[in-house]
Amino acid sequence: KEITVRDALNSALDEEMAADPKVFLMGEEVGEYQGAYKISRGLLEKYGPDRIRDTPITEAGFTGIGVGAAYYGLKPVVEFMTFNFAMQAIDHIINSAAKSNYMSAGQITVPIVFRGPNGAAAGVAAQHSHCFAAWYASCPGLKVLAPYSSEDARGLLKAAIRDPDPVVFLENELLYGESFPVSADALDSNFCLPIGKAKIEREGKNVTITAFSKMVGYALEAAEILSKDGISAEVINLRSIRPLDRDAITSSVKKTSRLVTVEEGFPQHGIGAEICTVVNEECFDYLDAPVERIAGADVPMAYAANLERMSVPQVDDIVRAAKRACYRSVPVA
Amino acid sequence: KEITVRDALNSALDEEMAADPKVFLMGEEVGEYQGAYKISRGLLEKYGPDRIRDTPITEAGFTGIGVGAAYYGLKPVVEFMTFNFAMQAIDHIINSAAKSNYMSAGQITVPIVFRGPNGAAAGVAAQHSHCFAAWYASCPGLKVLAPYSSEDARGLLKAAIRDPDPVVFLENELLYGESFPVSADALDSNFCLPIGKAKIEREGKNVTITAFSKMVGYALEAAEILSKDGISAEVINLRSIRPLDRDAITSSVKKTSRLVTVEEGFPQHGIGAEICTVVNEECFDYLDAPVERIAGADVPMAYAANLERMSVPQVDDIVRAAKRACYRSVPVA
Amino acid sequence: TRRYLRSKPPSLSQDIRSTPLPDPSIRPRRNSSPFFRDMSIMRRMEIAADSLYKAKLIRGFCHLYDGQEAVAVGMEAAITKRDAIITAYRDHCIFLGRGGTLVEAFAELMGRRAGCSKGKGGSMHFYKKDAEFYGGHGIVGAQVPLGCGIAFAQKYSKEDTVTFAMYGDGAANQGQLFEALNMSALWDLPVILVCENNHYGMGTAEWRAAKSPAYYKRGDYVPGLKVDGMDTLAVKQACKFAKEYVLKNGPMILEMDTYRYHGHSMSDPGSTYRSRDEISGIRQERDPIERVRKLILYHELATAAELKDTEKEVRKGVDDAIAQAKESPMPDPSELFANVYSKGLGTVAFGADRKVLKATLP
Amino acid sequence: TRRYLRSKPPSLSQDIRSTPLPDPSIRPRRNSSPFFRDMSIMRRMEIAADSLYKAKLIRGFCHLYDGQEAVAVGMEAAITKRDAIITAYRDHCIFLGRGGTLVEAFAELMGRRAGCSKGKGGSMHFYKKDAEFYGGHGIVGAQVPLGCGIAFAQKYSKEDTVTFAMYGDGAANQGQLFEALNMSALWDLPVILVCENNHYGMGTAEWRAAKSPAYYKRGDYVPGLKVDGMDTLAVKQACKFAKEYVLKNGPMILEMDTYRYHGHSMSDPGSTYRSRDEISGIRQERDPIERVRKLILYHELATAAELKDTEKEVRKGVDDAIAQAKESPMPDPSELFANVYSKGLGTVAFGADRKVLKATLP
Numbered sequence A, B: 001k002e003i004t005v006r007d008a009l010n011s012a013l014d015e016e017m018a019a020d021p022k023v024f025l026m027g028e029e030v031g032e033y034q035g036a037y038k039i040s041r042g043l044l045e046k047y048g049p050d051r052i053r054d055t056p057i058t059e060a061g062f063t064g065i066g067v068g069a070a071y072y073g074l075k076p077v078v079e080f081m082t083f084n085f086a087m088q089a090i091d092h093i094i095n096s097a098a099k100s101n102y103m104s105a106g107q108i109t110v111p112i113v114f115r116g117p118n119g120a121a122a123g124v125a126a127q128h129s130h131c132f133a134a135w136y137a138s139c140p141g142l143k144v145l146a147p148y149s150s151e152d153a154r155g156l157l158k159a160a161i162r163d164p165d166p167v168v169f170l171e172n173e174l175l176y177g178e179s180f181p182v183s184a185d186a187l188d189s190n191f192c193l194p195i196g197k198a199k200i201e202r203e204g205k206n207v208t209i210t211a212f213s214k215m216v217g218y219a220l221e222a223a224e225i226l227s228k229d230g231i232s233a234e235v236i237n238l239r240s241i242r243p244l245d246r247d248a249i250t251s252s253v254k255k256t257s258r259l260v261t262v263e264e265g266f267p268q269h270g271i272g273a274e275i276c277t278v279v280n281e282e283c284f285d286y287l288d289a290p291v292e293r294i295a296g297a298d299v300p301m302a303y304a305a306n307l308e309r310m311s312v313p314q315v316d317d318i319v320r321a322a323k324r325a326c327y328r329s330v331p332v333a
Numbered sequence C, D: 001t002r003r004y005l006r007s008k009p010p011s012l013s014q015d016i017r018s019t020p021l022p023d024p025s026i027r028p029r030r031n032s033s034p035f036f037r038d039m040s041i042m043r044r045m046e047i048a049a050d051s052l053y054k055a056k057l058i059r060g061f062c063h064l065y066d067g068q069e070a071v072a073v074g075m076e077a078a079i080t081k082r083d084a085i086i087t088a089y090r091d092h093c094i095f096l097g098r099g100g101t102l103v104e105a106f107a108e109l110m111g112r113r114a115g116c117s118k119g120k121g122g123s124m125h126f127y128k129k130d131a132e133f134y135g136g137h138g139i140v141g142a143q144v145p146l147g148c149g150i151a152f153a154q155k156y157s158k159e160d161t162v163t164f165a166m167y168g169d170g171a172a173n174q175g176q177l178f179e180a181l182n183m184s185a186l187w188d189l190p191v192i193l194v195c196e197n198n199h200y201g202m203g204t205a206e207w208r209a210a211k212s213p214a215y216y217k218r219g220d221y222v223p224g225l226k227v228d229g230m231d232t233l234a235v236k237q238a239c240k241f242a243k244e245y246v247l248k249n250g251p252m253i254l255e256m257d258t259y260r261y262h263g264h265s266m267s268d269p270g271s272t273y274r275s276r277d278e279i280s281g282i283r284q285e286r287d288p289i290e291r292v293r294k295l296i297l298y299h300e301l302a303t304a305a306e307l308k309d310t311e312k313e314v315r316k317g318v319d320d321a322i323a324q325a326k327e328s329p330m331p332d333p334s335e336l337f338a339n340v341y342s343k344g345l346g347t348v349a350f351g352a353d354r355k356v357l358k359a360t361l362p
């Protein structure tokens, strides 16, 4: 059976709300409008306005309210229409949510999920295309998840809602409408994925490719192309950016001795930088080639289609980098 | 002659305000109170309340006002009492300041400086100790500086104010009162340091240590200790986190073949991660040992003195890491 | 027709001393004809943009202004191009009002080189710095402190100019607006907060987002006027009044009672949270262009045929502009690395694959 | 003395229907004696903290509450420990009011294991979850939406309890406060916004930070009371009234007119932006403890000697607590990695040198 990422998220929300009356959803247009991207379609009708709470466009205020409700013991799911707007509320995510358990020596727990689309979409320019994965994932106290497939979306969102700590849940607008096959297991309402574990999406032995969110699909496409050239690529879907599954990455690199990291966000201090450093720290002697970093271009996102395309990694970039890592000669553009 | 970092910053502000009537300072307590940390001491008396503007405790609002004034052509210096509070205003720093030049294809320039103490101080706990260097330095459109000495503070602040782009200027509260010798040159009102260039604080040939802000002092102390053990450490004061002086780092590593990165911020997606990756990308074959990353502990900052001390790098940590990099045997604690 | 002859007197949130209030009995003059023309151009442009979007020539977010034209046009009639304007993402018509051309607008919408932001900004990020138009901002509410900052700079520079900071009813609830208004009042900044109340923020009716939707009363210590934002003349008078007022006294709020005909953006049919009757009722009763048409005819400033001709010209102008905009090429790939900084310091910046794409920033 | 006998009637920002206003003629009863005792303990604790700070046993930021005790004590007298409180960094006395002990307070201030946050929070981050005290927050303004969220949860859980969200006059200008108040009013949340107006935010007098320093009128659509915050009885009545009111009607604002004797924090002498006369005038005319002393004596609820005895006991209690707190050791180093998460998932976390210090998070 195939379902879309949108339906996967919707069903995960639905099931967790059905299972636990403490779970509620709040955010802009989540109720009567059925969600700006229709993730919450049907939930207002099912759970009523007390549990599907439309908010004014006041991110700082409603995020603070969500965190306060979590202090008390509710389990809020706070939807940001996109994560760009969460910058207005980031003080509450970091200072009020991530640090409270520590500052109170465990008295205050903050079981909350902050979710919404993150990173580039299509044609929405610089202010609406920022990837915040690295920012959030740098902060102890937060857990940061980024699903790729429908199974990821369901299993990780359910895990995030059940988790007693604040979770930043980074979706991708361009994946909402994509369909993925899902196992019967994954459709069970008990289904849940572990936080902090990566998934080997494709096994391989010549080069490791790490990616998360939309870029997992690109990495898989690249692996397919590479296989035609006789390069067997192992694709790791990170799923969890914090905790980062260092073991999965280093085990793979110990096997392949080559690594390409892929992300849509800006390169400096990005996910690739951390992974490269982890590999350097934990399996330096295994590396047969420099780690190849593929990332968003180091410029704000332009609107024009041609520039936009140049601003995010393409499958070609991944293929080329993997070949470089395998010391295949490639023509330099 | 010696001057404190505080006086260095104060004189830089003073001189730039004297030189350019478009420069003004705004922030909480910068005027009548003479600055929460007295950086602006005497300036209200000299330049009056129109140019030394006390604001209410409304970071989002006054940062937006500062950025708007820069759009028009003024050169605001926005003081954050600490950078922790800038999270309330970070949307304006990123979306309104960093991206406008690009989105407007160069029509809007944003000559503004955001400055204030960043990172850990003493005994101020989790909400007041966050280092934001990596966050800001990940964003194209921003320039990010972090002075260590009085000369740095003067030269970089003057450069920041004169620069036509938005600059995030990360000071360190614990350095304000420290005195450093300054050359006659550096006291000249024309003195200015280049943005994007690191400084070799100490030459060496066995191991490179990169650091910024307060950690430069620790790195120098470590180098001193290492020299007694016959290890000659080269200490690089990064000064500019964005643009990062990749050339200075890679040239040094090509010489020493060993690298220790030091920072007070959280490790994941940090400054050290980027530097390690740059070195991997640009001089992989020169490395004789894994890059050693010394960083803040991956936990929120605790108040208690013993835990606080464990939360930030100590000189010992740097020494130990450098020795490891040089394959000296060290007892594991 | 009678009801168009007199503008509704504005509502006043608090006593403003010593400055006479706008007089609602002022009659239209010869200059009503440009109103008709300018609003018709705007209307036509937005409708054309809708088609271009459906033809996939415009991508991403696209927020249309049709219905609200009287605000842009009335405001421009009251001020000069040395006064500044800043607005949100619903910015196409504000740009035209500032003297931007249709070609620049359409080219920007299609991401072409001839666009007002060279195709790099898109629908939400139009600018015209040479006419003091500061964009075009995508983050709800952010443009208000920014506008107050422009006013700060105007006052600092001892200009006798003012800034109009425009925002929607949804944005009116943003905390940064209160913060900026407080500082503007403390510092007597020459800023007019123009709330374009089109009664919906995306799909949320004003009363669902605001306990008190009397936006002109928001800053209780700052005077506010509620203005019929479908009436160019009322808007013009209010803006003229406001400009004089704020130059002497510091900020004020103008709440424009207006309406957007289109959905919020192109993905919103705009009919799930409001009735078709509501929309067509407003089209029939309050349309800003029809109001001006009737005024012009009543006062015999032009004939019906002349106005039809104007409309034909407008249509042609828009079609020509689209054709011209379509000829403009995509931005040169080198634009990817242009304008990251105004002074690039020779930094090397990278593309997605840094080994094959990099540039030295000028 | 006479003037202490009647509390000042509160000022009212707007008509509140159907709930009787607090009656200022209510007389003190036997329960005034605990007021004296509790406020004396708070006063003494803060003065001792000052000494400990000077002795370098307390580090970093330390914000003292002396002068404002009537707010903490009056509020507690009106509510139960099932009602929630949240405040900013000036939190020591709120913690005591909630039933926290002096030992926990001093130990926290000195960063010891016996502290209410095991030494990990310090002066600004006291909590007592079992008595619904939610901290102790360092970011100006942030605690207000957080408090509204606690009230949201109370209502959601169908409790008949309320939340008091406390903030200063400086914080009152924060935009997030307006955002949270709007939502609280839209959703009828049982929250009381308690503005402790001590007339200065750090070194900034209220009128320099706010165009309209009438904080109780801030949310024009939400009723507000201005209360003499130096008068325990007035505070108690207002809080009692407010609790009943918000349970039925949604939020209200209480502005407490109060004063801090100390500087803002330990680095502020507190005398550059206000005159010594101002401070000593308030000490003489409005001190909350002296007011209660006089009331007690006038109504002969206790003798002067008895009150002196109480003070002696208090002093001893504080000294003992300090001695005890000093005996508490620093936190165990393993605490470094405790409470990063409530569920650590077996993640490995690192110290500064990851090769020598790491831990598996439980």
Ligand SMILES: Cc1ncc(C[n+]2csc(CCOP(=O)(O)OP(=O)(O)O)c2C)c(N)n1
Residues within 6 Å of the ligand: A028, A057, A059, A081, A085, A088, C090, C138, C139, C140, C141, C167, C168, C169, C170, C171, C172, C198, C200, C201, C202, C264
């Ligand atoms: C901070 C922020 N939150 C959410 C959004 C998404 N968003 C864009 S426009 C909009 C509605 C704004 O309504 P209003 O202010 O009334 O302006 P209008 O669109 O009616 O002109 C929303 C929610 C955004 N751009 N910025």
Ligand SMILES: Cc1ncc(C[n+]2csc(CCOP(=O)(O)OP(=O)(O)O)c2C)c(N)n1
Residues within 6 Å of the ligand: B028, B057, B059, B081, B085, B088, D090, D138, D139, D140, D141, D167, D168, D169, D170, D171, D172, D198, D200, D201, D202, D264
């Ligand atoms: C967002 C933010 N900005 C600045 C600060 C620094 N700061 C701490 S307390 C304070 C003054 C607050 O004054 P007020 O709200 O009146 O409370 P009071 O200290 O008088 O109790 C300031 C500016 C902060 N903690 N948070």
Ligand SMILES: [Mg+2]
Residues within 6 Å of the ligand: C168, C169, C170, C196, C197, C198, C199, C200, C201, C202
């Ligand atoms: Mg609207």
Ligand SMILES: [Mg+2]
Residues within 6 Å of the ligand: D168, D169, D170, D196, D197, D198, D199, D200, D201, D202
């Ligand atoms: Mg105060």
